[in-house]
Amino acid sequence: MVVLAVHGGAGGDGPWRGMTDADPQRLACMRALLNDIGERLHAGTLDALEAVTLAVEAMENEPLFNAGKGSVLDASGQVTMDASIMCGQDQAAGSVIGIRTSRHPVRVARRLLDAGWPVMLYGEAADAYGEEHGVEQVEPTWLVTELRSAQWAKWKEQRLRPGATDEEDALLDHDGEQDGWGTVGAVALDASGRLAAATSTGGMTGKPLGRVGDTPLIGAGTWADQRIAVSCTGIGEAFIRTAAAHQTAVLHREMKIEQAALAVLDEVGPFGGRGGMIAVDREGNVTLPFQTMLMYRGMYCDGSVRLGIGPELMY
Numbered sequence: 001m002v003v004l005a006v007h008g009g010a011g012g013d014g015p016w017r018g019m020t021d022a023d024p025q026r027l028a029c030m031r032a033l034l035n036d037i038g039e040r041l042h043a044g045t046l047d048a049l050e051a052v053t054l055a056v057e058a059m060e061n062e063p064l065f066n067a068g069k070g071s072v073l074d075a076s077g078q079v080t081m082d083a084s085i086m087c088g089q090d091q092a093a094g095s096v097i098g099i100r101t102s103r104h105p106v107r108v109a110r111r112l113l114d115a116g117w118p119v120m121l122y123g124e125a126a127d128a129y130g131e132e133h134g135v136e137q138v139e140p141t142w143l144v145t146e147l148r149s150a151q152w153a154k155w156k157e158q159r160l161r162p163g164a165t166d167e168e169d170a171l172l173d174h175d176g177e178q179d180g181w182g183t184v185g186a187v188a189l190d191a192s193g194r195l196a197a198a199t200s201t202g203g204m205t206g207k208p209l210g211r212v213g214d215t216p217l218i219g220a221g222t223w224a225d226q227r228i229a230v231s232c233t234g235i236g237e238a239f240i241r242t243a244a245a246h247q248t249a250v251l252h253r254e255m256k257i258e259q260a261a262l263a264v265l266d267e268v269g270p271f272g273g274r275g276g277m278i279a280v281d282r283e284g285n286v287t288l289p290f291q292t293m294l295m296y297r298g299m300y301c302d303g304s305v306r307l308g309i310g311p312e313l314m315y
Contacts, residue, residue: 001284002041003189005299006030006055008065009182010233010276012293016310026064027307030298033058034307038300041190048188048196048229049087049110055186056083056106056198063145065296067184068104070145071202073152076209079143081105081202082216085113088195088224095120095216101137102130106200109216111135120216148205155206183215185222185231187280195282197222197229197245203236214239219246227282228252230261233295234275238268248279258287265291 008026037054040046046054060068071079083105084095094112097120099105108130112119121129131137154160183201199222201215213236214221223230223245230245239245244264251260261279268275269291276290278297288297288308298307 008296010295048190052186052198059184067200083200085198086224098123183233187229195229238271238273
């Protein structure tokens with residue numbers, strides 16, 4: 001059995017009110033990458049580690065997700081991105097914080113994982129490392145979209161808390177809908193039973209300079225070992241305080257994967273956490289729970305693709 005699961009962020013309160021005008025584009029991105037990468041994973045031409053790298057890169061390329069091009073803007077009006085990746089077989093990991101010119105932060109993190117040392121790099125040094133190791137560089141303005149600029153302008157004008165506009169589509173607010181805008185991630189189980197996880201984000205609109213969420217922190221936003229792979233999305237500080245991704249792995253030693261994931265989301269809640277996670281274990285069991293209005297998510301399992309936004313996998 002092979003499994004590839006992805007998420008594109010979770011958010012919102014109350015009942016899901018159906019798809020917005022922008023949702024078909026997000027779903028199309030997820031469906032295409034799941035079909036393509038999933039089939040290659042099934043054929044054995046990709047291992048789990050490369051599968052999650054490519055899956056996250058595909059979502060970093062989609063401007064309607066908050067990662068890579070289309071990342072939200074920080075308090076200074078700039079894009080700063082974080083990413084991490086982990087290989088379950090030997091728990092090798094790579095992580096980057098504050099990326100500004102690398103088109104694919106997850107690929108820079110992957111280069112660090114492959115090198116073996118150091119595990120984490122920050123800011124200009126991370127971009128320089130990416131450039132040195134063949135990761136495409138772009139002008140910072142290339143990463144900025146009209147939507148994110150509008151969200152940032154609203155945040156600044158109304159003096160809102162960081163992240164307050166991340167769950168609304170500022171260009172499609174004619175219908176009053178809210179969308180979940182957040183971190184992207186992927187987990188995979190390959191034909192050899194190997195597991196991997198990767199996560200990437202632009203953070204929160206208006207985040208203070210230097211703020212670091214859970215995404216680049218191994219054990220908080222991302223975890224993979226020989227039993228389970230996990231990628232989280234939500235209010236990063238709460239996921240950090242509970243070491244959410246690693247705690248899911250710990251609980252999974254005694255619980256089924258779905259029970260472990262739900263138990264961790266219950267731990268995150270009291271610390272102000274809202275969000276969800278995706279996880280797969282070495283037996284091919286997969287779970288995609290969330291405790292918000294919605295979570296963009298999908299999975300490929302032995303030839304079948306399923307996608308969801310609201311409470312059910314339905315597309």
